Amino acid sequence: MNYRKxxxxxxxxxxxxxxxxxxxxxxxxxxxxxxxxxxxxxDARISVLLHCEPEADFRxxxxxxxxxxxxxxxxxxxxxxxxxxDQLSEDPNVLQLVASRYMDIQMxxxxxxxxxPKFRTQSGLSGKNVIVGIVDxxxxxxHPAFAGRIQRIWDQTLKGSGVxxxxxxxxxxxxxxxxxxxxxxHGTHVSGIAAxxxxxxxxxxxxAEYIIVKTDLGQxxxxxxxxxxxxxxxxxxxxxxxxxxxxxxxxxHDGTDLLSLSLDSQSGPGKIVCCAAGNEGQDDIHAAVTLxxxxxxxxxxxxxxxxxxxxxxxxxxxxxxKDQFEISVIDPGGAQTPFQRIITSGRHNRDYSLPxxxxxxxxxxxxxxxxxxxxxxxxxPLTIPEEGDHQDLWQLVLRAATVxxxxxxxWAVCDTVFARSAATDEMKIGSPGACxxxxxxxxxxxKNQWIDIQERQHSETFPVNTITPLSSPxxxxxxxxxxxxAAPGALIAxxxxxxxxxxxxxxxxxxxxxxxxxxxxxxxxxxxxxLLLERDPSLDPNGIKRILHSAGAVPGxxxxxxxxxWGYGLLNALGI
Amino acid sequence: xxxxxxxxxxxxxxxSAQNLDAPQFSVFIQTSRTxxxxxxxxxxxxxxxxxxxxxKQIFTATVSARDIHSLSDQSWVRAxxxxxxxxxxxxx
Numbered sequence: 001m002n003y004r005k006x007x008x009x010x011x012x013x014x015x016x017x018x019x020x021x022x023x024x025x026x027x028x029x030x031x032x033x034x035x036x037x038x039x040x041x042x043d044a045r046i047s048v049l050l051h052c053e054p055e056a057d058f059r060x061x062x063x064x065x066x067x068x069x070x071x072x073x074x075x076x077x078x079x080x081x082x083x084x085x086d087q088l089s090e091d092p093n094v095l096q097l098v099a100s101r102y103m104d105i106q107m108x109x110x111x112x113x114x115x116x117p118k119f120r121t122q123s124g125l126s127g128k129n130v131i132v133g134i135v136d137x138x139x140x141x142x143h144p145a146f147a148g149r150i151q152r153i154w155d156q157t158l159k160g161s162g163v164x165x166x167x168x169x170x171x172x173x174x175x176x177x178x179x180x181x182x183x184x185x186h187g188t189h190v191s192g193i194a195a196x197x198x199x200x201x202x203x204x205x206x207x208a209e210y211i212i213v214k215t216d217l218g219q220x221x222x223x224x225x226x227x228x229x230x231x232x233x234x235x236x237x238x239x240x241x242x243x244x245x246x247x248x249x250x251x252x253h254d255g256t257d258l259l260s261l262s263l264d265s266q267s268g269p270g271k272i273v274c275c276a277a278g279n280e281g282q283d284d285i286h287a288a289v290t291l292x293x294x295x296x297x298x299x300x301x302x303x304x305x306x307x308x309x310x311x312x313x314x315x316x317x318x319x320x321x322k323d324q325f326e327i328s329v330i331d332p333g334g335a336q337t338p339f340q341r342i343i344t345s346g347r348h349n350r351d352y353s354l355p356x357x358x359x360x361x362x363x364x365x366x367x368x369x370x371x372x373x374x375x376x377x378x379x380x381p382l383t384i385p386e387e388g389d390h391q392d393l394w395q396l397v398l399r400a401a402t403v404x405x406x407x408x409x410x411w412a413v414c415d416t417v418f419a420r421s422a423a424t425d426e427m428k429i430g431s432p433g434a435c436x437x438x439x440x441x442x443x444x445x446x447k448n449q450w451i452d453i454q455e456r457q458h459s460e461t462f463p464v465n466t467i468t469p470l471s472s473p474x475x476x477x478x479x480x481x482x483x484x485x486a487a488p489g490a491l492i493a494x495x496x497x498x499x500x501x502x503x504x505x506x507x508x509x510x511x512x513x514x515x516x517x518x519x520x521x522x523x524x525x526x527x528x529x530x531l532l533l534e535r536d537p538s539l540d541p542n543g544i545k546r547i548l549h550s551a552g553a554v555p556g557x558x559x560x561x562x563x564x565x566w567g568y569g570l571l572n573a574l575g576i
Numbered sequence: 577x578x579x580x581x582x583x584x585x586x587x588x589x590x591x592s593a594q595n596l597d598a599p600q601f602s603v604f605i606q607t608s609r610t611x612x613x614x615x616x617x618x619x620x621x622x623x624x625x626x627x628x629x630x631x632k633q634i635f636t637a638t639v640s641a642r643d644i645h646s647l648s649d650q651s652w653v654r655a656x657x658x659x660x661x662x663x664x665x666x667x668x
Binding site: 136137164165166167184186216217218219220221222223224245246247248250257258259261262265276277278279344345346347348349351360362363364365366367368369374375376378432515516517518519520522 | 623625633661662
């Protein structure tokens with residue numbers, strides 16, 4: 001017997017059996033899926049969850065009465081005589097054995113916090129005849145939570161002739177859905193929160209149907225994906241809400257980037273988009289300065305983020321089209337580039353070699369869409385600092401040339417972070433959360449402690465029953481009020497993809513795990529929007545927002561009061 | 577080439593382009609008006625799907641550096657911007 005591979009409760013029950021302490025064994029096994037054990041016989045069979053190598057073949061164990069129900073996958077189910085747990089635990093392809101327990105209906109606490117169960121009971125709404133579009137990392141279409149409700153998948157990453165919205169990828173109809181997988185798991189989790197139909201951790205709109213786009217996360221392909229979902233829903237004559245649990249800080253943070261403008265132009269009656277506010281609430285990614293004359297220096301560090309590849313620093317700056325600033329960069333050793341003014345003819349990028357690294361400064365003229373000025377700084381450092389080592393600070397230097405307004409906002413992207421003294425805790429909602437017509441969602445914490453499937457206790461340090469610290473604050477650079485509202489986003493239990501590697505600490509039931517972020521809050525609202533569209537398929541983005549804005553409140557504030565972190569407050573489903 | 581129609585990120589990428597004819601830039605194309613038939617033909621030749629979407633003024637395409645030069649020279653093209661990759665908004 002390989003004891004290390006057997007979950008504690010299962011091991012304890014087996015020990016009772018082996019000691020013939022049948023009363024204790026019956027008590028322990030009462031919550032486990034045990035068959036033929038009325039007399040405590042050792043050949044009673046038990047249902048277990050098997051954590052194993054994904055390609056392992058267990059068919060040779062059939063001779064011992066061990067039936068593994070799936071041919072592939074990291075988590076499988078098996079039925080076997082209790083006496084054969086010993087044999088199975090010795091298989092080198094088995095990583096862990098956990099008893100399959102009888103589940104209570106476990107509506108996650110999140111839904112109750114916003115009165116969703118009461119609202120659904122009172123209204124009778126379930127998302128029926130509404131399409132939920134998920135543009136994300138794909139979906140595990142074999143998960144029971146989605147059975148029979150995925151209309152089609154456009155997998156942009158597969159080879160194929162594409163769809164009318166883009167001649168790439170492959171469109172899969174219901175018989176072929178399994179050809180597309182979700183190896184990251186994000187899209188499966190998000191899909192389950194919005195509309196999963198399961199008694200374990202039910203989604204918000206469990207009778208809605210899905211159109212899925214597995215995307216490579218390129219902005220243009222996301223636009224193509226949303227257009228695809230809208231077109232197919234129109235063909236099906238159904239109202240639709242599209243969920244975008246993703247973001248970036250490459251844009252002007254005013255909703256005039258072309259991803260946001262495209263979403264604006266495609267949205268309308270019965271066509272709604274919900275976007276994540278972002279998870280940069282605790283990150284020093286935004287700096288601002290008001291400079292009417294002279295110079296100002298803003299310090300920042302380069303450090304390797306989680307992304308692979310060579311380190312690359314990037315600053316994305318925006319200011320009024322009425323002003324002109326000159327831009328320079330100082331490396332950690334004090335070497336400085338020349339000041340670069342706005343370049344209105346020919347190429348507007350210049351490259352500089354400093355002892356600390358290569359610097360490219362790009363200073364185009366008016367942005368043709370919003371009329372403002374943008375500058376971009378890219379840095380490839382020669383030395384790679386250790387993570388968290390902010391001693392080697394670089395400096396961005398702004399020099400006022402012609403200034404009337406004076407405000408400059410800068411976002412640190414890629415492997416860049418501002419010095420704490422330079423950073424501000426505002427304006428951290430980028431595209432597509434900045435999209436004017438989108439419902440932009442902040443995250444609220446409802447759970448910070450849990451017991452995993454192996455019965456180990458865990459906790460996170462963030463507080464519950466308040467806005468999640470990581471949730472990105474608004475407003476936008478042009479003063480537009482974002483986010484729109486807050487919804488439960490930490491920690492949320494939802495379906496796990498069988499093709500993704502899931503941290504076992506976060507697995508809370510067979511096929512379900514916990515995750516946190518505005519990624520999780522957004523599909524909660526997408527599900528609520530699906531319920532609203534079931535009630536009134538003609539609702540447009542403004543109509544949806546009017547309902548949602550008036551359905552919640554910031555703690556201690558009256559309904560309709562905006563807060564940069566909360567938006568118009570936590571959703572209260574009884575108010576919609 | 578009208579550089580002012582090209583955003584800073586795309587300008588930087590173009591500065592590093594080795595092959596002018598390889599369709600390697602995923603871009604947004606913003607037009608100043610709804611494209612007419614000849615303009616739709618032009619976009620179609622670049623692989624831009626315009627069919628049922630002719631009322632739009634924002635299009636997506638994967639094009640070469642030479643295509644971007646040509647696009648920027650069209651009077652009805654307002655802006656050409658680099659499409660970059662977003663990140664999923666999850667924290668665990």
